[in-house]
Amino acid sequence: MASDRKRRRAFRKIKAGDGSELQRFRWWQTFFRSLLHVRLGDAAGEWPIWSVDLRHGGDSNGEVWAVLYRDGQQHARSKLPAMFPVPGGTIEVVTSGFGLRRCHFVAHDGTERQLSPDPRSAEGRRARLERRHPGASRALGAVSWIILAVALVLGVPQLVQEITQIPPVAERLGTFTSPIQLPVWFNVSLLVATLLASTERALRLRYHWLLDGGIFDGDV
16 A cells, blocks of 8 residues: 555646546557556445556657546546545556556555456456466466566576676676576577566566566566
């Protein structure tokens, strides 16, 4: 649960929405848009649908915004990481370099609930695979985990070697020679596999600071 200081800082970034209508998710937006929903009751006894819309490519200035909609009308927007006050709690939105890291409703009592991805989105399609083919879904998740674990074990020694080749570092700490020396083609293949595995985990909103928080993670 976010601290009061973090919450105040996030709330200061919120800008009022313009009331525009939420655009329907199109198939060609699969690779650069995320759309998630949650239905929440309010004090008036209504149960509106709150939606979070992200365009990962950013606006004309390259800035990525989380846009909050209430029953299909733009209610508010914020730069990331975002935290929107809603009836009963807040909606927290965080991204990584591979997609969504977190999009949860956090109630005032601290309980959390992940928003449901739009069925047409990449996250929604991944969730549908999990519902229809749980065995295949678990296997795919396990493969992603193994790839990232292998990349961590094989990549860290090589990364340390490269860092210690920098003259100021070498003069201060000395050099390190990695016991693992892999051919270029293998490193490139491992990098591609790592990117795919991290993306697969992001589609499930899975994140671990060690596995997913690597040098390609653009989380703010």
